[in-house]
Amino acid sequence: MSQKEKEIILSVCLTCKLNEDENNSKLAGEKLAHKLIDKFKNKKNVTLRGVNCMSNCKRSCIVSLTAENCFTYVFGDIDPKNSDYINSLQELLLTYSKSEDGFLRRRHRPEIYRSNIVGRFPAINSKSNIIINLKK
Ligand code: FES
Structure with a gap:
């Protein structure tokens, strides 16, 4: 029996810039978005949704999944020019989709997505054991 695939929202910052953007008409974020659309x-x-700045400009380019x-x-x-990021994102989304609460262990993520996490936020009603209620 096949398990229903989770509905995933993949967001990409459209306004992220990289150094080489000064000489190009399209920003790196837009280029990344077009590759993700494909x-x-x-x-x-x-x-897939585009966001005008995800407030992590120093870590461009930025994507999120929820x-x-x-x-x-x-x-x-x-880096939108590095196809490993695009191709490995598909594998990352599949792993995310199979995880009950979306928790992604480092060793289960594709190599290229092991050291570039900017944030990990539990769901409001999460029962994850990494959460400690500090106001009892
Ligand atoms: S411009 Fe992309 S995070 Fe701000």
């Missing part, structure tokens, strides 16, 4: 156009469970009742992850330092 990559995920047939993935029905992935909603789903209902799941951890939200933000990844940075993504």
